[in-house]
Amino acid sequence: MRTQVGIVGAGPAGLVLAHLLHLNGIDSVVVERQTRDHVEKRIRAGVLEHGTVDLLTAAGLGDRLLRERMVHHGVELLFDRVGHRVPLTELTGREITIYGQHELVKDLISARLDTERPLHFEAADVQVDGTELTFHVDGTQTTVECDFIAGCDGFHGISRAGIPPSALTVFEREYPHAWLGVLAQAPPASDELVYAYHDRGFALHSMRTPDITRLYLQVPADTDAADWPDARIWDELRTRLDRDDPRWQLNEGPILEKSVAAMRSFVVTPMQHEQLFLAGDAAHIVPPTGAKGLNLAVADVAVLAEGFAEYYAGRGSGLLRRYSETCLRRVWRVQHFSWWMTSMLHRVDDDPFTRELQLSQLRYVTSSTAAATTLAENYVGFPMA
Numbered sequence: 467m468r469t470q471v472g473i474v475g476a477g478p479a480g481l482v483l484a485h486l487l488h489l490n491g492i493d494s495v496v497v498e499r500q501t502r503d504h505v506e507k508r509i510r511a512g513v514l515e516h517g518t519v520d521l522l523t524a525a526g527l528g529d530r531l532l533r534e535r536m537v538h539h540g541v542e543l544l545f546d547r548v549g550h551r552v553p554l555t556e557l558t559g560r561e562i563t564i565y566g567q568h569e570l571v572k573d574l575i576s577a578r579l580d581t582e583r584p585l586h587f588e589a590a591d592v593q594v595d596g597t598e599l600t601f602h603v604d605g606t607q608t609t610v611e612c613d614f615i616a617g618c619d620g621f622h623g624i625s626r627a628g629i630p631p632s633a634l635t636v637f638e639r640e641y642p643h644a645w646l647g648v649l650a651q652a653p654p655a656s657d658e659l660v661y662a663y664h665d666r667g668f669a670l671h672s673m674r675t676p677d678i679t680r681l682y683l684q685v686p687a688d689t690d691a692a693d694w695p696d697a698r699i700w701d702e703l704r705t706r707l708d709r710d711d712p713r714w715q716l717n718e719g720p721i722l723e724k725s726v727a728a729m730r731s732f733v734v735t736p737m738q739h740e741q742l743f744l745a746g747d748a749a750h751i752v753p754p755t756g757a758k759g760l761n762l763a764v765a766d767v768a769v770l771a772e773g774f775a776e777y778y779a780g781r782g783s784g785l786l787r788r789y790s791e792t793c794l795r796r797v798w799r800v801q802h803f804s805w806w807m808t809s810m811l812h813r814v815d816d817d818p819f820t821r822e823l824q825l826s827q828l829r830y831v832t833s834s835t836a837a838a839t840t841l842a843e844n845y846v847g848f849p850m851a
């Protein structure tokens with residue numbers, strides 16, 4: 467079998483790329499290790515940047531997104547039992563969208579199936595060798611000869627290993643904490659997201675719909691979710707999100723999902739080697755505090771799709787040659803922002819000096835328009851390149 471672009475991974479990066487290529491009349495084969503049901507139920511991101519929504523809408527992927535999303539114009543930073551609103555739209559003219567990643571993945575899969583171009587789930591033993599992509603489905607081996615391979619298979623995928631270690635530089639930082647995330651059948655207690663700094667650790671109050679709340683707690687890196695029965699989670703959330711406002715009340719309800727997510731900063735450079743291009747989490751990971759990973763994955767494939775479009779239109783390979791350099795400018799801005807938000811909001815040790823610095827920074831970003839604007843313009847996201 468032959469194709470123009472072999473795409474490894476049907477997460478947001480792989481599926482958005484496949485669709486953008488389709489719009490440009492470019493063939494691709496998408497190969498995913500998991501079942502369709504698994505990827506459509508995997509609870510992860512919830513915040514889409516303004517530019518991500520614009521891109522999806524322009525690509526014809528925004529119908530349900532625009533109907534069902536929640537649009538937010540601010541976020542709240544809570545510390546010392548007082549909430550401070552950062553008015554994102556007032557400061558930047560842009561907004562953010564709340565829409566579950568798994569809902570977006572459902573939309574992307576359905577759009578792919580509509581194109582009748584190949585998308586293989588449950589592909590076993592996926593291998594990339596130069597421009598050859600091989601995999602097994604139902605015990606049958608398939609080999610696809612590709613002009614290019616797009617490695618969109620996330621942090622634990624196989625594509626990155628297709629670049630010789632001697633050609634790669636790896637930047638990495640691990641954090642001593644993780645996030646315990648829960649999805650609860652309860653109406654959100656506030657209209658906007660709440661990022662809470664507390665002496666017992668960070669907490670985040672987010673949402674998915676008017677009936678579903680998404681909550682996170684900072685926990686030690688080696689935490690087992692089994693050590694957190696529901697009652698302990700609600701106790702801790704109530705404590706960390708509490709405030710000096712008699713109207714505040716955390717709404718509780720049945721916990722529908724519970725998982726622990728590791729936190730790490732990671733970048734490989736370059737993001738390309740010969741005909742292999744890495745995109746999204748396969749090339750970089752950010753700690754979730756800035757709500758950036760999915761948005762960055764979409765930004766990468768927007769650049770990559772333009773490069774392929776230029777190439778197949780016979781206009782040369784300048785954009786593809788500059789792919790890594792173009793993406794890395796945004797990657798490092800997002801790395802810095804995500805590290806900064808993480809450092810400002812998480813309790814790391816009992817060092818009183820660090821605590822005073824964090825509180826000073828929180829007071830600064832919630833009282834200075836200049837500092838709040840820095841947070842806001844990074845949070846809503848810079849325009850796509």
Ligand code: FAD
Binds near residue numbers: 589746
């Ligand atoms: P993935 O979504 O990981 O997709 C990769 C795909 O490749 C998967 O489907 C995987 O099954 C498949 N795959 C892996 N190995 C193989 C193989 N060998 N062969 C074939 N297929 C393979 N980001 C935000 O922007 N905003 C947020 O609010 C946000 N919150 C988050 C909260 C949490 C708790 C977590 C964990 C992440 C969050 N993120 C957020 C990050 C975001 O979810 C990821 O950055 C995003 O999923 C990256 O998309 P991707 O397509 O690059 O990778």
Ligand code: DHB
Binds near residue numbers: 510511512513673680
């Ligand atoms: C969500 C996740 C994030 O990482 C974040 O910073 C904000 C919200 C969420 O899942 O809703």
